[in-house]
Amino acid sequence: MRTVLGLDRLEEFEGIFRGKRIGLITNYSGVDSLWRVNVDLFMDRGLRIGKLFTPEHGMFGEGAGKEVGNDVYPGYQIPIRSLYGNHLRPEAEELADIDILVYDIQDVGLRYYTYIYTMTYCMEAAARAGIPFVVLDRPNPLGNRIVSGGTILPEFASFIGDYGLPVRYGLTCGEVGHYFLAHRGLKLDYRVIPMENYTRDTYFSDTGLLWNIPSPALVDFHSTICYCGGCFLEGSSLSAGRGSSKPFQMYGAPYVKMEELYREMKAAVKEDKVIFRQRAFVPVEREYAGEVCFGLEFAPLDKTLDFIPTALQLMRQVVRLYPEQFTLSDQGQGNKHLHYLAGGRRIDDYLYGILSLEELLEEWRGQSARFEKETEAFRIYG
16 A cells, blocks of 8 residues: 555644644745645645745755755745755744744755754744644665664764764654654654655665655665665765766776776775675766766665675775775865764774774664654554
8 A cells, every 4th residue: 555645644644733824844846745835735725834944955856965045835835945055044034924834845854964953943942932843754665673883972063973873774754853852852742744665674675655855865775775874975085976867876086997997996895785896987066076086886676785895894894995096075074074973083993903893883773773762652654
């Protein structure tokens, strides 16, 4: 049976919104299972949207990291307020004419994806304003069963990682909201409109739904699987294939000898849920835009693949083979961008041969297991 989204249940729960001035936090992913736009669905039912708030990528799909300004929603002329760039949280005056905040965005279930921070910042703003907050829940594409990667250290908390989350946290947005309330001790009238025909073991490929692009670089389910861990490489002098035909499935650089890298990876990787090949590609944005990059292309063979170990092995082999060319991007104050993505500096010990892969993964398994136990009380789906 096809998964029923929170938005699909709007008619059933419309009493929550009737007569209220709604602030809808959404973007291009805010569609129901028939791809009908949430703004239209609300307005067609006579529900009043007073303002729209949008996260990174904006309402219409700007590239990663690009600042998005305020706008007006076509047709209805509803004001759109950007919550990315220098303005991450709704101001009190922006909520003065709002009676309820509603969140409806497709997420990916990974700590460094910024949408959940837009959600939780809006939850804090709703608590200050004394207005209710409702999440129209959506699937975690990567399922809720696998929890992996180390939990983030407080000194590396940022808009790409916070709240003691592991890299792959195994929660839907609605469940993250429950966790956040407890984590921050936040007092808020919070409600989730849950999905139906959805369990902790449901991956996006099991939902029966059409792929709903969460952001421009996650073009399909396979890219999203490889984004789990593959995003680490964006903190280095490797291209992650943004702007190519296979973002987060292809990694390389002009200095890589792909035959050599392929041979070393074949010897190192024992994971049977992934396959890879030599691949040259030309990214059109970010690192090496317009240049030929030599590297590898990866494809998951199983929806349950955890790509983090493979991504780590790829980085380690590039460090070992090309020590002069491989670098980590600076973040300032002695930290690297990778530290914020990975949640700490411990990853360096593996990359530079101080720690084995199994030793690092064992540390991270302990951290993610503690998080998984802590969040059992906040789970909606069995």
